[in-house]
Ligand SMILES: Nc1ncnc2c1ncn2[C@@H]1O[C@H](COP(=O)(O)OP(=O)(O)O)[C@@H](O)[C@H]1O
Ligand SMILES: O=P(O)(O)OC[C@H]1O[C@](O)(COP(=O)(O)O)[C@@H](O)[C@@H]1O
């Protein structure tokens with residue numbers, strides 16, 4: 016490596032206020048933007064573009080790439096000590112010499128008081144923050160925030176916003192803050208709402224959005240734009256984007272929506288359009304990987320407390336009372352786990368990641384019998400995706416039904432387990448079991464204060480990234496900092512509760528429920544699990 020190669024220490028790099036903002040701008044092409052610090056840029060498709068080279072910037076060198084060669088690539092930048100930046104695409108990757116403009120925020124009185132308001136081009140955020148002295152520096156994501164130069168003239172912007180998939184508290188707040196961010200910060204005047212999810216691009220008219228029309232919407236649950244499952248037709252969607260002259264697309268949605276956003280972006284890049292696509296991750300189940308937590312999750316957990324309280328009141332008021340609450344969570348039990356930890360009234364929490372069984376030693380029935388004997392009542396929280404294996408064993412009904420988006424339709428585990436418990440204890444004792452299903456109540460509410468702040472920052476980060484020319488990314492909080500994450504990192508797997516992590520151990524110790532490990536079970540989780548995100552501390 017070049018001996019004059021300069022690299023900031025990791026501690027310095029994470030402190031943006033210390034970074035040098037006076038070095039020259041690098042906006043002309045991909046190489047200059049990567050700056051002098053990186054030694055290689057490789058694309059996973061096998062096309063190795065630059066290796067072991069020191070770039071002086073601004074550089075006259077232009078990186079010439081065939082658009083087609085970029086289609087499935089990953090923009091990976093490596094540096095010393097195992098540093099890896101999983102970068103997001105940028106207009107300058109596939110559009111030759113895109114014009115740039117000074118960021119209008121530089122004249123905004125509100126932000127002018129902030130020292131070094133603009134984010135340094137080289138700021139990145141580490142994925143893992145717990146390290147050993149000899150750990151490699153590891154994967155980083157590009158830090159979100161406003162850049163000194165933007166790739167859109169505000170007068171030319173035609174932005175659109177769409178919400179897809181299931182409801183989640185905070186959707187309206189994100190819509191509101193994208194609209195307000197675009198208009199107040201960047202002076203954008205043309206913002207369209209796409210109604211009814213992806214199919215709205217080609218099956219519905221658009222609605223005009225401005226700061227006045229969205230002023231109060233954050234106080235309402237749901238989404239003012241409407242949403243849907245299914246209906247993703249990439250060609251029709253991109254045709255509609257082109258026909259309407261849209262050049263910024265904000266997609267608020269979960270794992271399915273982000274997969275949809277990724278293919279829309281691929282098609283846009285294939286057609287060589289100067290259209291930005293940004294995803295804002297929405298998942299009430301908190302099943303999107305990498306990010307610390309998703310907006311609406313906090314609200315959902317809080318709302319679930321009301322159902323758990325009701326279950327507790329019912330359970331404690333009757334002899335051998337059992338309050339059973341079913342909460343959302345198809346594949347990830349975060350809502351159930353956090354609602355249980357928050358409540359302290361829950362005796363048993365069942366989630367999809369932790370298999371359980373009913374009969375025999377160490378099983379659920381034995382535990383219920385024991386708790387009722389000790390306390391006279393019991394509260395059980397079950398995530399909707401828990402015990403699906405047991406259900407399909409005892410049920411001939413087809414389990415292959417899917418919703419319009421292709422998500423497997425689950426059978427009602429709450430009703431099933433209620434019946435099984437009643438049947439089991441029928442001859443032994445009088446049970447009073449009350450089943451509460453607050454599924455849609457916890458997601459149809461407006462977002463709470465903390466989620467509103469979370470939504471605001473995500474929306475603003477998305478707007479800054481798009482204005483700065485980044486494209487094909489999802490915004491997300493990583494270790495408390497906002498970042499731009501490539502779509503593939505968000506969609507390649509689901510975030511799950513890792514039952515061998517401390518958080519699940521804390522839950523087990525707070526409820527003192529059995530782990531439901533049979534003797535022949537090995538102690539590995541039965542799912543791929545994934546990296547421990549912040550919710551798995
Ligand atoms: N693999 C995919 N490719 C393209 N579009 C998809 C894909 N998966 C889901 N979608 C679309 O994304 C939208 C939302 O997906 P869905 O699974 O219902 O909700 P969520 O985004 O909350 O996971 C739907 O319109 C669906 O058709
Ligand atoms: O009945 P619907 O509208 O399909 O939604 C129910 C599902 O939505 C979820 O909240 C998750 O859906 P998303 O992926 O859209 O966020 C699940 O937990 C739940 O099973």
Ligand SMILES: [Mg+2]
Pocket residue numbers: 180269270271
């Ligand atoms: Mg989903």
